[in-house]
Amino acid sequence: MSTPTLVLLVLAAGTYLLKAAGPVLLGNRELPPRLADLVDLLPAPLLGALVATSLLVDAGAYAVDARLGGAAAAAVVLWRGGGFIPTVLVAAAVTALLRLAGAA
Amino acid sequence: MEPQQPQPPASPASASTAVVEPTRAQLRRQASSIAAALVPFGLAFGVLCAEAGLSWLEALGYSSLVFTGSAQFAAVGVLADGGTAVAAIGAGLLLNLRCIAFGVAMAPALRGRLPWRLAVSQLMIDESMAVGSGPTDPALRRYGYLAGGLAVFVLWNASTVVGAVALGGAGDLVTTLGIDATIPAAFLALLWPRLSSQRQRRAALGGVLVALAVAPFVPPGAPILLAALGVVAAGRRGAPAEAHDGADAAGGTGGDGR
Numbered sequence: 001m002s003t004p005t006l007v008l009l010v011l012a013a014g015t016y017l018l019k020a021a022g023p024v025l026l027g028n029r030e031l032p033p034r035l036a037d038l039v040d041l042l043p044a045p046l047l048g049a050l051v052a053t054s055l056l057v058d059a060g061a062y063a064v065d066a067r068l069g070g071a072a073a074a075a076v077v078l079w080r081g082g083g084f085i086p087t088v089l090v091a092a093a094v095t096a097l098l099r100l101a102g103a104a
Numbered sequence: 105m106e107p108q109q110p111q112p113p114a115s116p117a118s119a120s121t122a123v124v125e126p127t128r129a130q131l132r133r134q135a136s137s138i139a140a141a142l143v144p145f146g147l148a149f150g151v152l153c154a155e156a157g158l159s160w161l162e163a164l165g166y167s168s169l170v171f172t173g174s175a176q177f178a179a180v181g182v183l184a185d186g187g188t189a190v191a192a193i194g195a196g197l198l199l200n201l202r203c204i205a206f207g208v209a210m211a212p213a214l215r216g217r218l219p220w221r222l223a224v225s226q227l228m229i230d231e232s233m234a235v236g237s238g239p240t241d242p243a244l245r246r247y248g249y250l251a252g253g254l255a256v257f258v259l260w261n262a263s264t265v266v267g268a269v270a271l272g273g274a275g276d277l278v279t280t281l282g283i284d285a286t287i288p289a290a291f292l293a294l295l296w297p298r299l300s301s302q303r304q305r306r307a308a309l310g311g312v313l314v315a316l317a318v319a320p321f322v323p324p325g326a327p328i329l330l331a332a333l334g335v336v337a338a339g340r341r342g343a344p345a346e347a348h349d350g351a352d353a354a355g356g357t358g359g360d361g362r
Contacts, residue, residue: 004158004180005165007189011179011196012169018200019228022207023214023221036205037341043174043202044304045311045334047295050178052312053327054288057319059185070285071292078296084141088148091289095282 070095125239131248132255134235139255142173142231143263148286149176150267156184163268167261172229174294175199177287182325191325198332206233213245227253303338310337 055068070091077087126134146167153163158180166176175196182192206228213236214224227250236249271283298304311334315327322330 002162003189004156004162004183007179007183007192007196008162008165008169010189010193011175012165014193014197015170015172015175015200015203016226018197018203019207020222020225021204022209022211022228023225024218033341036208038335040202040205041304041307041335041338042332043199044295044298044308045314045331045337046178046199046328047174047291047298048308048312048334049315049328049331050174050181050291051288051295053315053319054181054291056316057327060320060323062316062320066282067285067288070282071288074285074289074292078293084290084293085144087293088144088286088289091285092282095285096280097282099280099282 066095066098067091069098125241125244126248128244128247128251131235131238131244132251134238135231135248135251135255138231138235138252139259142256143259144286145173145290146260146263147267147271148283148290149173149180150264150269151271151283152177152180152184152287153264154268154271156180158268160265160268163264164261167264168257170196171226171257171260172196172200172203173260174291177291178325178328181287182328185325187323187325191323191329195325195328198329202230203228206230209233210236210245210249213242213249215242224250224253227257229253229256231256303341307334307338310334 051071055071056062056064070093073094074087074091077090082090149167150160150163153166154160158166166180170176170179178199179192179196182195183189207225210228210233214221232249232253235252236245236247238248239245295308299308311331314333315331318330319327
């Protein structure tokens with residue numbers, strides 16, 4: 001079995017257990033408040049880390065390319081209240097233009 | 105994947121005595137627009153899979169069996185960077201811990217026989233929770249959950265295959281058109297609605313700093329896992345300034361920009 005397939009199967013099984021935990025096991029009960037708070041907070045640092053490492057780290061070393069300009073433009077779109085599609089399209093367009101202009 | 109629906113109109117209305125429930129047609133519109141918004145993201149995931157050397161069938165497997173966008177990106181991204189299977193799985197599962205909270209929130213609306221609960225659990229994603237948590241009536245919540253989950257499931261899988269097959273062979277085109285930049289931008293768009301809460305903002309910043317600090321010293325994927333420590337930076341819940349945090353919680357999810 002290839003590594004991607006192995007990861008797929010284990011991740012799918014684990015994810016399904018997380019998804020089904022509420023409806024199947026907990027029923028109508030609530031998570032303890034401290035735990036619910038942590039679960040609610042967790043995506044923020046994880047997503048932030050994904051943004052930062054995808055833009056600033058390549059193969060274990062700090063590196064920057066034209067996508068950083070695209071992401072900065074995306075941040076402006078979000079700041080101005082733009083939705084998901086404009087944000088992603090602007091990031092792609094600005095990155096493409098920077099590359100056209102000769103940026104890395 | 106969690107670019108989200110704005111909190112449906114029922115919520116503000118619930119502050120008054122007359123609760124205005126969204127209609128089924130409104131819930132369907134919310135579901136289809138949020139699913140359409142994810143298409144570029146699905147395309148990007150297909151491209152990432154192709155670039156990481158996955159077959160289109162494997163790409164489809166991720167989108168249908170795992171079916172949580174950010175975890176799919178994280179796991180395949182780790183593999184594409186040469187990370188280990190353990191790092192890929194760990195990063196994906198950590199991102200999906202939030203599904204427990206979604207499940208707890210939606211469980212009362214999803215009651216039924218065990219096989220039914222098992223089946224609908226696969227649709228437990230940010231978008232189904234966002235659409236389904238708009239109404240207060242359990243039947244409407246269930247309807248919104250199913251509409252959101254099914255609409256996203258169909259378009260997410262279709263766009264994944266298109267990205268993997270049609271765009272995946274064109275690596276140069278992907279960089280020329282800047283399609284590779286859609287991935288960090290999508291993560292940023294997913295993160296954005298959370299940043300309106302001070303504690304979420306602190307947690308995000310903590311995660312960023314931890315990830316960047318450890319990145320040169322640990323294998324790919326591990327910075328994402330360690331970034332979970334960023335929640336410490338959020339501080340205790342219940343500080344005076346956090347009265348509005350409850351709204352953000354629903355809305356870690358809220359607002360696809362709006």
